[in-house]
Amino acid sequence: MDDRDGVIWLDGQWVEWREAKVHVLTHTLHYGLGVFEGIRAYHATQGTAVFRMQEHTDRLFRSAHIMNMKMPFTKDEINQAQRDALVKNQLDSAYIRTMCFYGSEGMGLRADNLKVHVMVAAWPWGAYLGAESIEKGIRIRTSSYTRNHHNSTMCKAKANGNYINSILALQEALSNGYDEALMLDHEGFAAEGSAENLFIVRDGKIYTPETTSALEGITRDTVMTIAREQGYEVMEKRITRDEIYVADEAFFTGSAAEVTPIRELDNRTIGSGSRGPVTEQLQALYFDAVHGRGDSHADWLTYVA
Numbered sequence: 689m690d691d692r693d694g695v696i697w698l699d700g701q702w703v704e705w706r707e708a709k710v711h712v713l714t715h716t717l718h719y720g721l722g723v724f725e726g727i728r729a730y731h732a733t734q735g736t737a738v739f740r741m742q743e744h745t746d747r748l749f750r751s752a753h754i755m756n757m758k759m760p761f762t763k764d765e766i767n768q769a770q771r772d773a774l775v776k777n778q779l780d781s782a783y784i785r786t787m788c789f790y791g792s793e794g795m796g797l798r799a800d801n802l803k804v805h806v807m808v809a810a811w812p813w814g815a816y817l818g819a820e821s822i823e824k825g826i827r828i829r830t831s832s833y834t835r836n837h838h839n840s841t842m843c844k845a846k847a848n849g850n851y852i853n854s855i856l857a858l859q860e861a862l863s864n865g866y867d868e869a870l871m872l873d874h875e876g877f878a879a880e881g882s883a884e885n886l887f888i889v890r891d892g893k894i895y896t897p898e899t900t901s902a903l904e905g906i907t908r909d910t911v912m913t914i915a916r917e918q919g920y921e922v923m924e925k926r927i928t929r930d931e932i933y934v935a936d937e938a939f940f941t942g943s944a945a946e947v948t949p950i951r952e953l954d955n956r957t958i959g960s961g962s963r964g965p966v967t968e969q970l971q972a973l974y975f976d977a978v979h980g981r982g983d984s985h986a987d988w989l990t991y992v993a
């Protein structure tokens with residue numbers, strides 16, 4: 689990742705990709721307290737557009753607020769950097785990573801002289817779970833790792849340290865031959881995937897877990913909005929793993945994962961064992977939205993040039 693041409697925005701300056709480095713005593717590297725975003729830009733009908741950029745930037749600031757990090761830039765400055773990262777790196781579709789982290793100004797948990805640094809990088813990134821998964825769906829297993837608790841690291845913040853929990857779950861799933869993990873909350877209800885929100889479809893109705901132990905996903909919100917516009921009833925409720933076993937359809941959502949069908953959980957086939965009709969419809973509408981096809985939700989796209 690580090691050895692490539694291009695530029696990265698770091699604290700207001702454009703730095704050569706290979707030179708965008710930090711010191712080994714970087715506080716966030718030691719303790720994991722930082723916040724970040726993962727955003728996608730698509731080659732849309734009228735050019736390159738960032739999808740729901742303002743909502744991502746708003747969430748970044750909410751994450752920083754939860755973690756008590758003082759943002760040294762305004763939302764407009766971050767938005768400008770995110771747009772410029774595409775232009776300067778000549779990307780017509782990309783994944784954008786924005787992160788706020790504490791520097792190496794001090795060490796130890798009591799350090800009180802820490803500066804908040806901000807970086808924005810962008811690079812091309814295809815289907816997160818593989819191109820085939822978008823069509824065929826993935827096989828997942830219930831994780832032995834419980835999802836972060838809202839009274840420990842807090843799930844409304846997209847915080848760096850929260851991803852220890854995600855990576856442990858994902859590695860467990862992958863090493864056992866599955867594509868992703870299903871993470872349960874402390875009470876045993878489905879929370880989310882390692883980096884995706886969960887949906888199920890039963891008898892034509894759509895259900896998704898509340899966000900007590902899951903990130904407030906922007907793709908989740910997009911899919912809920914699109915589904916309701918199609919007349920579907922969409923409900924947030926507690927979902928048990930056996931409810932997923934007997935669901936007609938299940939899928940994950942995320943900026944990286946987009947809308948990915950789930951065809952199997954814990955070796956139980958879900959529905960027909962392939963992408964279901966509701967998933968397929970919502971997935972198509974999602975791809976229309978991100979590419980600016982049709983007139984609805986033009987406000988979700990920020991064209992960069």
Ligand code: PMP
Pocket residue numbers: 726846854880881882883884885902903904905906907908941942943944
């Ligand atoms: N949950 C977690 C833990 C995530 O990391 C992500 C990816 N940001 C999501 C859900 C999906 O969120 P979004 O749709 O905003 O990308």
